[in-house]
Amino acid sequence: FLLSGQSGSGKTEAMKQIVHYLSSIYQDRNDNLRQPMEVFPILESFGNAKTILNNNSSRFGKYLHIHILHGVVVGTSLSNYLLEKSRVVFQANKERNYHVFYELLEGMNDWDKEKLYLQGAETYYYLNQGGACTLKGKQEKQDFQLLLKCLETIGLHANQISNIWAILSSILHLGNICFSSYESESFEVARIFSEAEARRIGSLLQISCETLQTVITHKVTVIMSVSVFFFVTETYSTVEMTVHQLMARKMNAIAKALYSVLFEWLLEQINDWLSPAEMDSTVGVVDIYGFEDLEVNSFEQLCINFANEQLQNFLNKTLLSQEQEEYNKEQIPWYPVQLKNFHSCLELISSRPNGILRILNDQTCVPQATDHTFLQKCHYHHATNPFYIKPKNPIPVFTIHHYAGPVTYQVHNFLNKNQDQFRTEIVELFTRSRIKVNQLT
Ligand SMILES: Nc1ncnc2c1ncn2[C@@H]1O[C@H](COP(=O)(O)OP(=O)(O)OP(=O)(O)O)[C@@H](O)[C@H]1O
Known part of the structure; x- marks a missing residue:
């Protein structure tokens, strides 16, 4: 099953109905069948958020495998694609972060909240x-209780669940860290202003607060296999970046990485609990986040719409083109359906070497590149492409004609969002933590 449609059109609800139907008709024959419905609240808390288009929008793509043995459903498993990591650190007007944060703050008792x-x-x-x-x-409180119950159902221990809350809490504290700067040898150098926040994060993640501060305010360069720490100064910044913006970028990178590692780990636990030992065939249900055309469209919308464009192309090929070919081969009378050329739109976005995403990746690696130079390159290579519109006025946008209609993208922050850098010194910091973020033991 391939569920396709605009955001809010009902794909996830349809997926639940499909899974519910397939699992329930075999319930009588298999008492031990672990129901995927029991893990959906975990996925919704950690993977869904309020957007302009949908109060419960999936911000990741799911590929649910329903496993069958001798004609009977024996279990399920999940693959996940494209978690929208940027939402952890940024939300547009009237949108929210992932539900789990609000559920935690409303649902947890004051005593436990104080400890975090x-x-x-x-x-x-x-x-x-x-x-x-x-x-x-x-109902945040009820949803938090349900989430707790589901985490216990999949077999998580109390200390693992406590570690999940500690990681979520440390992400929130990371976002509240403030910086100040001072001048040293005519460079502007950053310093953490709110040390209390840094101490809390150190205690929650069981890492050294001093090392955390050093990692955030310094840049590490490896010289002859030795890591040398330099203060982050403006000289290290790419064009248009102040020391404060660079610091915020580092904090955001840590917060996003913590959340995505936690999400991956949770999915592993879910799969361990849901997957059967044996199977002979599988029914797949694909439910990715739907096509989006918002007031302001950014890098996230380009990725979402590109994924939808790919799926639509696949659907057209398998449902229409191949069917038509078969009808022709068998000489069955048939009124041919004219298909739009979706492939050219996909080429515009992703082909080598000059597709929009290729240009973006190249520009992300060039130290002096900016969103503006990225846009100029897109205009240069694609201004005459029928799927691409260069604006008449010199404004920082481009428009793509997608299968579902034209969408205008604002290029502000494209390079930054694409970079998603996670430096080795930060990885090392977390490997020293007593909470193993990817094991939560
Ligand atoms: N069959 C249905 N019965 C009742 N309500 C529904 C049904 N389908 C959708 N809805 C309502 O529409 C809302 C959006 O549906 P859903 O989350 O399934 O959309 P979606 O296409 O998966 O969106 P996104 O792409 O943003 O994840 C639901 O929260 C629910 O309120």
Whole structure:
């Protein structure tokens, strides 16, 4: 099954119905069948968020495998694609971060919250950028209790669950770290202003607070196999970046990496619990986040719409082109359906060497490149492409004619979002943590 459609059109709800139907008709024959419905609340808490188009929008792609043995459903497993990591650190107006943060803050008792140094959602930069901390009709407390129950159902121990909350809490504290700067040898040098936050993160993640501060405020260069720490100064910044912006970028990179590693780990636990030992065939259900055309479209929307374009192309090929070929071969009377050439739009976005995403990757590696130079290159290579529109005025946007209609993308922050850098010194810092983020033991 391939579920396709605009964001909010009902794909995830349809997927649940398909899974519910297939699992329930075999329930009588297999008492031990572990139901995927029991893990959906975990996926929704950690992978769904309020967007402009949908209060419960999936921000990752799911490929659910329903496994069958001798004609009977014996279990399921999940593959995950494209978690929208940027949402952990940035939300557009009227949008929210992942549900789990708000559920945790509303649902956890005061005593446990105090141990995690937690306060109300409005106090966290990573939660209130969209100005929509409360979501009408959402029962955060009940949803938190349900989430807890589901985490226990898949076999997580109390200390593993506590570590999950510690990681989520440390992400929130990371977003609230403030910086100051001072001048040293005519360079502007960064320093962490809110040391209390850094100490809390150190204690929650069981890492040294001093090392954390050094890693954030320094750049490491390896010289003759030795790591040398330099202060982050403006000389290291790419064009248009201040020391403060560079610091924020480092914090964001850590927060995004922590969340995505946690998400991957949770999926592994879910799969360990759901997957059967034996199977002979599989039914696949693909549910990715739907096509988006928002007031402001950015890098995330380009990735989402590209994925949808690929799926639509696959659908057209298998459902229409191949069927038509077969009808022709068998000489069955048939009124040919004219298909739009989706392939050219895909080429515009991803072909080598000058597809838009290829240009973006190249530019991301060039130290002096900016969003502006990226846009100029796109205009240069594609201005005459019928699927691409260069704006008449010199504004930082380009438009793509997708299968579902034209979408205009603002290039602000494209390079930054694409970079998603995770430096080795940060990896090393977390390998020294007593909480193994990828094992949560
Ligand atoms: N069959 C249905 N019955 C009742 N409500 C539905 C049904 N399908 C969709 N809805 C309503 O529409 C909302 C959006 O549906 P859903 O989350 O499935 O959309 P989606 O296509 O998966 O969106 P996205 O691409 O943003 O993840 C649901 O939260 C629900 O309120």
